[in-house]
Amino acid sequence: MFTELNSILNATPDSFTQGEFILVSDRQSDASFLIHHFLSFYLRARCKVCFLGLVQSFSHYSAISQRLGVSLTQAREKGQLIFLEGLKESLSILIPQETTTGSQAMDFLRDPTVGLQRLYEFVRSSVSSDGGGEEGVEEWGPPVLLVDDVSVLLSLGVSAGAVLDFSHYCRATVCSQLQGNIVMLVRCHGEEAEDDGSDEGSEWLLKGLTHQCSLTLHVQGLPTGYCRDIHGQVEVCWRRRRGDGQHTQKKLFQYKVHDKGASFFAPGTSSAVL
Amino acid sequence: MLSELLQGTDTGAVLIIQDSCSYSGQHLLKSFISAALNKEEAVHVLGFDVSEEELKDGLTASTQRLHFHSAYTDPLGWTNRTAFTVHQFCVEELTHLLKQTSHPKPVTLVIDSLSWILRHVSPPAVCKTLQQLKKGGAVRAVIGLLHADMHQRGTVGSVCHLATSVITVAPGTKGDEAVAKITKRSKSGKVMQDEEIFSIKGDFSVTVVSKTSHAGHRQTEPEEHQTDPTGKPLCSSRVQVQVEFCMSLMPTMTTTRRTLMMILMFRFKAGKSAEDPRFICFFRH
Numbered sequence: 001m002f003t004e005l006n007s008i009l010n011a012t013p014d015s016f017t018q019g020e021f022i023l024v025s026d027r028q029s030d031a032s033f034l035i036h037h038f039l040s041f042y043l044r045a046r047c048k049v050c051f052l053g054l055v056q057s058f059s060h061y062s063a064i065s066q067r068l069g070v071s072l073t074q075a076r077e078k079g080q081l082i083f084l085e086g087l088k089e090s091l092s093i094l095i096p097q098e099t100t101t102g103s104q105a106m107d108f109l110r111d112p113t114v115g116l117q118r119l120y121e122f123v124r125s126s127v128s129s130d131g132g133g134e135e136g137v138e139e140w141g142p143p144v145l146l147v148d149d150v151s152v153l154l155s156l157g158v159s160a161g162a163v164l165d166f167s168h169y170c171r172a173t174v175c176s177q178l179q180g181n182i183v184m185l186v187r188c189h190g191e192e193a194e195d196d197g198s199d200e201g202s203e204w205l206l207k208g209l210t211h212q213c214s215l216t217l218h219v220q221g222l223p224t225g226y227c228r229d230i231h232g233q234v235e236v237c238w239r240r241r242r243g244d245g246q247h248t249q250k251k252l253f254q255y256k257v258h259d260k261g262a263s264f265f266a267p268g269t270s271s272a273v274l
Numbered sequence: 275m276l277s278e279l280l281q282g283t284d285t286g287a288v289l290i291i292q293d294s295c296s297y298s299g300q301h302l303l304k305s306f307i308s309a310a311l312n313k314e315e316a317v318h319v320l321g322f323d324v325s326e327e328e329l330k331d332g333l334t335a336s337t338q339r340l341h342f343h344s345a346y347t348d349p350l351g352w353t354n355r356t357a358f359t360v361h362q363f364c365v366e367e368l369t370h371l372l373k374q375t376s377h378p379k380p381v382t383l384v385i386d387s388l389s390w391i392l393r394h395v396s397p398p399a400v401c402k403t404l405q406q407l408k409k410g411g412a413v414r415a416v417i418g419l420l421h422a423d424m425h426q427r428g429t430v431g432s433v434c435h436l437a438t439s440v441i442t443v444a445p446g447t448k449g450d451e452a453v454a455k456i457t458k459r460s461k462s463g464k465v466m467q468d469e470e471i472f473s474i475k476g477d478f479s480v481t482v483v484s485k486t487s488h489a490g491h492r493q494t495e496p497e498e499h500q501t502d503p504t505g506k507p508l509c510s511s512r513v514q515v516q517v518e519f520c521m522s523l524m525p526t527m528t529t530t531r532r533t534l535m536m537i538l539m540f541r542f543k544a545g546k547s548a549e550d551p552r553f554i555c556f557f558r559h
Binding site for chain 2: 117120124169172177204207208239240
């Protein structure tokens with residue numbers, strides 16, 4: 001996990017806000033490094049993590065998590081991590097064989113119009129099941145759902161409205177009912193376009209998820225172009241605050257991704273330019 | 275105008291709060307709920323967007339008269355644990371729902387949000403239900419939250435056309451301030467528009483910081499009506515006070531106008547011949 005990002009979000013594995021829906025998004029950039037941060041963060045926090053890995057293999061996430069000091073293999077073996085390997089599961093549906101049945105979670109691949117109810121039921125069963133009381137089974141903290149990434153569902157034929165329904169149900173179960181957290185990555189392509197809400201593409205999906213979430217982290221490239229020492233900027237927006245009456249707060253940071261982490265700093269304060 | 279709307283809406287009123295990703299109208303919606311509860315009105319909330327706990331969080335007014343109909347947990351019937359689904363959004367089901375809790379007075383119905391419903395129910399059906407609620411008498415007023423950036427302009431326009439008041443919220447330039455563009459239609463058909471900068475406190479009370487005009491910012495000023503030289507108000511309507519001229523004059527105004535000296539006029543002195551005109555300029559302040 002990235003300690004500077006923890007400081008920005010005012011969160012540690014021992015103390016973090018529960019019931020949050022965190023939306024990570026990117027435009028002409030790659031925000032997947034934030035998914036690795038949150039994965040290692042919540043595993044260190046001893047949360048029960050359900051990870052829908054739709055775009056990369058388990059070994060990919062495992063290799064990167066190893067560099068961040070977390071073993072996904074051990075977490076899965078202990079029952080702390082439930083990992084849906086979307087690429088592998090989809091093969092068993094697209095190329096059905098006699099011996100493999102595939103997970104019902106990916107049933108939307110057979111008919112995208114049916115929606116994501118099965119995927120939600122997979123999430124619900126993953127986060128709701130606990131081994132509490134059973135001998136030898138560890139008890140874990142609040143559940144966390146990580147999705148990498150929801151926009152690939154659009155490419156698979158699922159409508160943006162169905163994705164919003166899925167995220168709503170996940171939020172109702174994970175955040176509101178179980179006081180857990182959700183982190184979803186959505187990727188936008190091209191320039192931010194003015195549209196009248198009719199085109200249900202990634203931009204419309206981003207807006208819909210933004211209305212649902214409580215914290216957004218939007219990653220994009222530097223407006224001035226490529227820089228070797230600064231890989232991009234992150235806009236952090238707290239949308240819902242309770243108690244203190246404040247409404248929305250936005251902060252902008254620049255970042256650089258390293259081999260074993262990422263550093264965040266205020267614009268113009270990179271060590272390369274100071 | 276925002277304060278007037280918070281003080282109370284007319285019977286049969288439909289108020290739409292339009293927001294976008296850049297500024298959520300959820301807190302302003304809670305301000306309206308809080309204001310209605312403080313006036314000891316019964317408020318029924320159709321909750322799709324947020325849970326009951328999140329909606330009631332921070333409300334200091336007594337929530338005894340607040341009835342939350344949860345469509346948040348299972349709006350599509352996926353888990354068979356639903357209290358209300360999106361497909362039950364019709365006047366018959368809503369009337370049945372409201373009658374389950376008896377009230378001596380008509381209730382205020384809050385819909386959070388219309389956008390959730392519009393994603394699953396056709397806009398004509400939603401508009402029809404809103405119109406029936408407006409005319410039917412089952413509810414005194416309807417207040418709905420609409421995420422304008424989630425729908426086509428035609429859909430937003432159709433829904434807002436039914437509304438008696440539309441408040442479009444956007445972020446302000448500093449701190450927790452926001453801008454509200456308000457359009458209100460009176461029963462006589464007059465349309466009033468205003469733009470105000472406001473902030474919402476922790477108890478969801480609204481403070482109007484200032485009013486903006488098309489000419490730019492100006493400080494909040496007391497409600498003064500322009501008067502003619504006789505001291506009487508030029509027009510009784512607030513709309514007509516803001517325009518530069520008044521189309522209809524009262525008899526006293528007509529008399530006064532006849533006696534007013536224009537800036538440039540010919541004046542004939544008594545006893546002088548008409549061939550001796552004099553230019554006399556008068557400057558009026």
